[in-house]
Amino acid sequence: MGPEPGDTVEVQTSKEAIVGILMPQKGNSVVLKLETGYNMGIETKKVKSIKILKKGKKLGQIKAAKVTQKKSLPKISFIATGGTIGTHVDYLTGGVFMCRSPEEILATTPELGDIINIKTLSPFTVASEDMSVENWQELAKLVAKELNSGADGVILTHGTDYLHYTASALTFMLPDLCKPVALVGAQRSPDRGSFDGTQNLLCAAHYCKSDIAEVAVVMHGSTDDKYCFANRGVKCRKMHTSRRDAFRPINELPLARIFPDGKMEILNKSYAKRTNAKVKPDTKFEKKIAIVKSYIGSDPAIIDWYIKNGYRGLVIEASALGHVPTGESGTKVKDFDKRMSWIPYIKKAVDKGVVVVASTTCLYGRIHPFVYRNLRLAHESGMIYGEELPSDMLPETTYIKLGWVLGHTKDQQKAKEMMLTNYHNEISERSISKSFLY
Template identity: 35%
Template structure:
């Protein structure tokens, strides 16, 4: 939480206290600002502005040249010594691949800032009980927030999983930031097509040093699922409810982050959870596990993404304009997130809707150049372009996606993966075909939130 005390104006540098010269991030400082006493921890200094965390927990932003610093105390390190964890080599071998995110972050109480700079050894130290479930190995693949992930990082993760299986791992956990975890789950599902071991992506909505952290329970849930069920495929392990009572194992192709901060932010889309982990492991959807097993290939290899591809997502809305589509002429593919069963604004109804003819013309032009597919903003449900005449026109001009129930993120990933591994014509034919279970065979009424 940030709090600015009051507007300020710059003053001459001559009033800067000499103490400023020895201030470092993490220092405890005491000073006077406009006759007010300021005492707290220096979090950062940028462009002449000091960010100071007060004892109340609030941050204040103060101009450095207006703070009369009276005392500075040196940094007190809060970093704990990491001790080796004894491993039981008779337990199943599970590899943890660390990519960053909240699950491997904690607050540095010297500065009040959140950091992700942990070695794999430190990650294991955060979850020492995990060594009682499996023989663990851990290595750093990347250390980044998930919003920074690109196609190239999917390839890095996929090759790392491949290497771990070659080394004898019976399962792999990928720790990952939650913001784009569902994108990565879908990407790994396709890139690891044919995989014969379980791969479980795990995130956390609360950092590991907080009492409300979901990090450890999510990791334990993933470990129990891997070691108990030993089912091949790509899955996600996250809280089923806001309480610590159960961990949901979700299919990597039917999962979505649906809340910004709740611990049970991840939900199944157009399906149910695969399994529920409590003190035991309950299989909920045997069909999903069977479909993953049916797609295994003992000679599987990574089928990577072309990291130069440009795939767009255009979201229709009630004031859409045709020129919004112009930039996609330089793209390799486009996902249109339409409304309902797969609608876009394309009919001229009155003098206010003449723009819609131009939108349809743009979509038609794009569909002749690149693969264009449609999904629905409702998230849940299936595209049906056979119900209304305007939608039948979309099929006629080549828009893909009829009868698909992939959420937009999965559609985006699938189209990118197809264009990375097949010709454009092949990608168009395969897009609406179920390859790994990404398109549900049926849509049960009870399976939506």
């Protein structure tokens, strides 16, 4: 058998011998991945011979862990859905590819077998940016089924980019959750020395042994390998593209600091406790919703497009306390193009039955409808802020909550009441100063 992609080979030309990993052939070139990580193309006509030095593993041929059952340990269902934590080097592109099975992911962390009794499942494999509402609904039903069948907790592996969306969705779709559910990802792929998935999985396993009955994101709490944070799913966000401690709590403290050896420090005592109740998934969700961002020069006529296309709910990601352009402030308002005021468009949407909710691009802090005149104008147009308990929900959490609310009612006033109801601590009862940039 001749050389195949993935084999380590020596390519002999008339001038030199070049060693590298053979990549799939492109056109009239032999492509090698060198030890430096760079690719080199060699014209086929210049190649005198190719010698196989070492056979390589084909795509998907990764060592899988043999899952051993230890009945004395807590029973945890391990659901793999994709993401960097389930990747390996793809010789087709030189990048990483999502094709690890749950057993292959577990091979990166064999210590889990000494902590929990693992049952593996994989309903689908998808990058988080391709996750859909239907995927959320399927996961919510699967999590409920596993917990109702005797699992003591659930670990769900997921891509990190949109992980916080899924964490919020599962929180609302599992309203009477009685056991821990940990969402886990990795910022670095398993082939790298800085792979963070092993510690994240270990800490997630310890979280699932706790009495915290919440959907939580369990990821690195610092750039080193000291501990992870368990952050409430509706109060957590990815705040950096690549840092291992990218997931931070927003407007509250983490639920817990968890160490790989199992030590756990409770940082936030406001959490639901583990019970033996049954979980009833509630997966109704309205998909005709959107997040609309306001900014300098933003054209509010985009709202008309959403009205025309039958959208039932809009989250306006406004500035600071909830401002949108109005043209009603300052001393030179005559210079403001009145067509750029968002007020008439918001009012039109509300009059058409669309539920319009404010959120802030600042992420940290609350919105408030009464501090400035422009805020009062936006509030009077029908945009929801929250009067008695001004909202500090993240835009993404607001979006998920709005979809869940509109999946349960077509009544605009009822939807407003539900948006202002604090179901899962998504709205902080009080502001904690030290939670900022925690």
